[in-house]
Amino acid sequence: MLNGEPNVRAETRQRVTAAAEALRYTPNISARSLAGSRSYLIGLLFDNPSPAYVGDLQLGALSRCREAGYHLIVEPFDTAARDAGEAVERLVSTLKTDGLILTPPVCDHPAVLDVLDRAGVPYVRIAPDRDLERAALVHMDDTAAAHDMTVLLLAQGHRDIGFIRGHPEHGASHLRYEGYAAALAEAGVSLRAERIRQGFFSFRSGVEAAEALLSGPDRPTAVFASNDDMALGVMSVANRLGLAVPHDLSVAGFDDTPTARVIWPQLTTVRQPIAEMSAAAADLLIGRKLGDGVPVRRLLDFQVIVRDSTGPAPR
Amino acid sequence: MLNGEPNVRAETRQRVTAAAEALRYTPNISARSLAGSRSYLIGLLFDNPSPAYVGDLQLGALSRCREAGYHLIVEPFDTAARDAGEAVERLVSTLKTDGLILTPPVCDHPAVLDVLDRAGVPYVRIAPDRDLERAALVHMDDTAAAHDMTVLLLAQGHRDIGFIRGHPEHGASHLRYEGYAAALAEAGVSLRAERIRQGFFSFRSGVEAAEALLSGPDRPTAVFASNDDMALGVMSVANRLGLAVPHDLSVAGFDDTPTARVIWPQLTTVRQPIAEMSAAAADLLIGRKLGDGVPVRRLLDFQVIVRDSTGPAPR
DNA sequence: CTGAAAGCGCTTACAG
DNA sequence: CTGAAAGCGCTTACAG
Numbered sequence: 001m002l003n004g005e006p007n008v009r010a011e012t013r014q015r016v017t018a019a020a021e022a023l024r025y026t027p028n029i030s031a032r033s034l035a036g037s038r039s040y041l042i043g044l045l046f047d048n049p050s051p052a053y054v055g056d057l058q059l060g061a062l063s064r065c066r067e068a069g070y071h072l073i074v075e076p077f078d079t080a081a082r083d084a085g086e087a088v089e090r091l092v093s094t095l096k097t098d099g100l101i102l103t104p105p106v107c108d109h110p111a112v113l114d115v116l117d118r119a120g121v122p123y124v125r126i127a128p129d130r131d132l133e134r135a136a137l138v139h140m141d142d143t144a145a146a147h148d149m150t151v152l153l154l155a156q157g158h159r160d161i162g163f164i165r166g167h168p169e170h171g172a173s174h175l176r177y178e179g180y181a182a183a184l185a186e187a188g189v190s191l192r193a194e195r196i197r198q199g200f201f202s203f204r205s206g207v208e209a210a211e212a213l214l215s216g217p218d219r220p221t222a223v224f225a226s227n228d229d230m231a232l233g234v235m236s237v238a239n240r241l242g243l244a245v246p247h248d249l250s251v252a253g254f255d256d257t258p259t260a261r262v263i264w265p266q267l268t269t270v271r272q273p274i275a276e277m278s279a280a281a282a283d284l285l286i287g288r289k290l291g292d293g294v295p296v297r298r299l300l301d302f303q304v305i306v307r308d309s310t311g312p313a314p315r
Numbered sequence: 316m317l318n319g320e321p322n323v324r325a326e327t328r329q330r331v332t333a334a335a336e337a338l339r340y341t342p343n344i345s346a347r348s349l350a351g352s353r354s355y356l357i358g359l360l361f362d363n364p365s366p367a368y369v370g371d372l373q374l375g376a377l378s379r380c381r382e383a384g385y386h387l388i389v390e391p392f393d394t395a396a397r398d399a400g401e402a403v404e405r406l407v408s409t410l411k412t413d414g415l416i417l418t419p420p421v422c423d424h425p426a427v428l429d430v431l432d433r434a435g436v437p438y439v440r441i442a443p444d445r446d447l448e449r450a451a452l453v454h455m456d457d458t459a460a461a462h463d464m465t466v467l468l469l470a471q472g473h474r475d476i477g478f479i480r481g482h483p484e485h486g487a488s489h490l491r492y493e494g495y496a497a498a499l500a501e502a503g504v505s506l507r508a509e510r511i512r513q514g515f516f517s518f519r520s521g522v523e524a525a526e527a528l529l530s531g532p533d534r535p536t537a538v539f540a541s542n543d544d545m546a547l548g549v550m551s552v553a554n555r556l557g558l559a560v561p562h563d564l565s566v567a568g569f570d571d572t573p574t575a576r577v578i579w580p581q582l583t584t585v586r587q588p589i590a591e592m593s594a595a596a597a598d599l600l601i602g603r604k605l606g607d608g609v610p611v612r613r614l615l616d617f618q619v620i621v622r623d624s625t626g627p628a629p630r
Numbered sequence: 631c632t633g634a635a636a637g638c639g640c641t642t643a644c645a646g
Numbered sequence: 647c648t649g650a651a652a653g654c655g656c657t658t659a660c661a662g
Binding site for chain 2: 024026029030031033034050051052053055056058059062063071074075076086089090093095096203232233235236239258259262264
């Protein structure tokens with residue numbers, strides 16, 4: 001009855017609930033899991049170097065778990081390991097979670113997905129790179145976000161906008177580049193190959209790209225880096241070169257890391273709906289809305305956050 | 316036998332292990348928990364605004380859990396809630412974890428500790444503020460760290476060192492201040508009240524303290540902020556005031572946040588052994604080394620990290 | 631509709 | 647030392 005069955009008289013229900021309350025009764029999760037078809041456990045698999053990203057992801061999932069009486073179990077996962085498939089097999093057989101949230105890059109590991117599909121374990125992928133048709137996923141539109149950021153720069157009069165690409169192994173890198181290129185094309189601004197630099201999402205790579213972009217007299221009036229760490233690298237180089245941001249150079253990033261708000265000038269960037277994505281994933285798992293037919297796909301909104309590192313193009 | 320009992324013939328052990336391997340046998344954690352005295356589950360309770368801090372903490376605990384076949388369950392916890400005691404009561408009765416890691420400020424909540432003691436649930440406190448004799452804890456020496464940082468500044472010729480205190484509600488704030496004051500006293504440098512400002516661990520409060528400290532002509536040659544966010548605020552103000560760091564002003568922080576490395580100049584700061592603390596806590600819980608007598612107490616080493624925001628005092 | 635029984639997959643105490 | 651039985655605290659299918 002405590003599990004919310006129907007067909008119980010209101011009075012009876014109330015009395016039982018009151019008694020449970022008085023005795024501080026709380027069902028044991030292991031017993032429920034063993035006896036029933038639910039474990040009230042959701043697993044979050046990650047293999048991500050950024051504690052902040054993983055932390056944000058958890059916050060979203062946790063808020064939904066809490067409401068539904070679920071608990072979150074976090075599992076580091078070595079995507080590069082040869083036996084990744086077996087590892088996940090072991091995991092689901094010991095844990096019997098009601099579902100798994102797969103964060104990048106775990107969500108793009110074919111062997112992991114194979115095992116999960118075969119075992120019939122429900123899972124939701126967060127922002128996967130490939131095989132988007134394969135299973136339930138939650139993501140945002142990287143292309144549109146990069147597009148919008150570029151449009152913002154164009155609207156401020158910039159016509160010469162450098163771009164630093166992200167790590168080539170990350171799918172988002174290509175999507176963001178496409179958004180940038182599309183916005184330029186729409187505005188009739190031609191894309192110059194020497195304005196595009198390869199980065200790797202690290203501060204260091206941002207510094208190197210910025211040095212190439214900003215050293216000579218022929219330099220762009222704005223630089224859009226594919227993530228905040230690289231944008232910070234650009235700002236650092238600008239500072240060293242005596243270029244005032246945003247007066248001489250506008251800089252935009254992507255991610256809205258904590259650093260973006262404590263740097264000066266504060267960084268214009270894109271906020272990804274990280275907590276919202278994992279919250280949506282937890283929702284799907286808890287509500288068991290994954291079963292039938294075509295895989296669920298949720299697209300969440302990003303947000304372009306205009307702060308002080310961008311401004312009108314110098315004339 | 317698979318649980319590592321002694322008195323099994325080597326050959327037998329090997330054959331069983333091989334069979335288990337071949338069948339990919341992995342015991343179900345719920346069944347083990349229900350039947351036996353171990354749940355192979357450790358809970359991490361947090362109520363901390365910083366995802367990065369919580370993420371770092373998890374990494375340490377996770378590494379030990381993984382080795383020992385344990386799993387980590389993370390639980391957000393509302394310390395301010397009136398029914399915090401009941402909440403933790405409910406938690407331990409549904410989850411039956413083998414132990415709890417209590418992070419600040421949960422580790423300083425009297426009702427939580429009371430419930431846990433009464434229920435006989437093992438727990439380890441991470442860097443608690445008060446009642447240090449009460450139960451097992453893992454921490455670092457904030458006073459010594461602040462002392463060492465101040466000594467470093469003194470060694471670079473600084474005799475006029477401003478200090479920004481941390482949030483008055485956090486025990487560490489007082490300890491850090493004491494370390495600073497002690498180092499000055501040892502060096503025979505007198506402490507000037509107008510050089511001490513109250514901050515609240517936020518960037519904003521660092522900015523305000525720095526404005527008070529640096530605006531006039533009579534200003535310190537170095538500022539030691541009780542955490543990195545406030546140190547960043549100091550650097551931001553210095554930048555706005557045209558003070559070159561470290562040439563005109565040395566700045567030191569505390570925490571070694573990710574931002575400290577991507578700012579320019581890079582921030583001199585103290586690295587706290589965050590992951591090590593939670594790893595030690597997990598060790599104690601998994602090894603069940605908590606039972607008898609005087610509470611275990613582990614003191615871990617900090618590290619003063621000298622980077623580019625500090626330098627010789629201007630003459 | 632309701633209540634008592636079986637059983638989930640293990641560990642543990644115990645009889646052999 | 648070893649093996650079979652009991653039992654952990656629930657859910658679920660089933661007999662009443």
